[in-house]
Amino acid sequence: MFVQRGPNGTSILYIPSVFISYNGDALDEKTGLLRSNEVLSRAAAELVNLLEPDAHVAHVYTTLGTEQEFFLVDRTMYALRPDLKITGRTLVGQLPPRHQQLEDHYFGRIPSRVMRAISELELECLRLGIPIKTRHNEVAPAQFEVAPIFEEASVAVDHNLLTMDVLHKVAHRHNLRVLYHEKPFKGVNGSGKHCNWAVATDRGENLLDPTVRPETNFRFLVFLLAVLRALQEHAPLLRAAISSSSNEHRLGAQEAPPAIISAFLGDQLNEVLDAIDEDRPLKNFSVPQFQTIKVGGTVLDVKVAGLPHIARDLTDRNRTSPFAFTGNKFEFRA
Secondary structure (H helix, E strand, O other): OEEEEOHHHOEEEEOOOOOEOOOOOEOOHHHHHHHHHHHHHHHHHHHHHHHOOOOOOOOEEEEEEEEEEEEEEEHHHHHOOHHHHHHOOOOOOOOOOOOOOOOOOOOOOOOHHHHHHHHHHHHHHHHOOOOEEEEEEOOOOOEEEEEEOOEEHHHHHHHHHHHHHHHHHHHHHOOEEEEOOOOOOOOOOOOOEEEEEEEEEOOOOEOOOOOOOHHHOHHHHHHHHHHHHHHHHHHHHHHHHOOOOOHHHOOOOOOOOOOOOOEEOOHHHHHHHHHHHHOOOOOOOOOOOOOOOOOOOEEEOOOOOOOOOEEEOOOOOOOOOOEEEOOOOEEEEO
């Protein structure tokens, strides 16, 4: 439950609920999430206790960190576009001579007006217990992103929807309009909602943490293979889950990710699994000196005496996979 400020000095109490039929059939998406979480918890806890009899794990839960992308446009300009108001996206128009080719918006400063709005959003989210952590420009002009610290999946979903609602109200106060359509403007990047997903025990242990030597972390390998097997078996279901009419405008088009569901593990984890499959020793690769969530990785020498070497993990920098392993979690790039 949470309390939100209402009009004229009032307060509104919100009670999260589920929507079911008279016969108990799920009529919402929340019920299905809660049911699947319970099934996963029972199966995963049983597996952990089988692998490690002294673990005594009673509950396993999924964690989720959602990256929320959006566009912020001036309300006056928005009001002049009936297509944008009615459909959420532009139906006529032409690309400007300068848009996202130089990525000067992506790597530039957040505009002052937008910064004021997002700062107010962060304050409102803090009052509601939503742990917003990052904010930055995105690739397309007028596109931005905020992301929270990961939470238990059911709570994270509630907080994401609440964040979207709060941002809509805050943007209005700054004479801005927030656009959540996945492809509001043709020819520039659209907005996704990347879901960083992992599995953890009631003792706080991440079951998808490869640790410094994944080849000997049998618990991690078992859960990694279980996720990959589930992805192979249920890829059509995952694809259907993100196949809204609006999202189809961007998936598989001129931007990542592709519309075909696949997994990316990185060179080191691929080598670990290949070595197991072929019953051979591992090839040599760098191993971090200290315990870390980064799998192997390399060191980047920027060749500037005043700058330190930078540790570089082996991750999917080209965004070529919609379901990529990124350190100690999977990122579903919906």
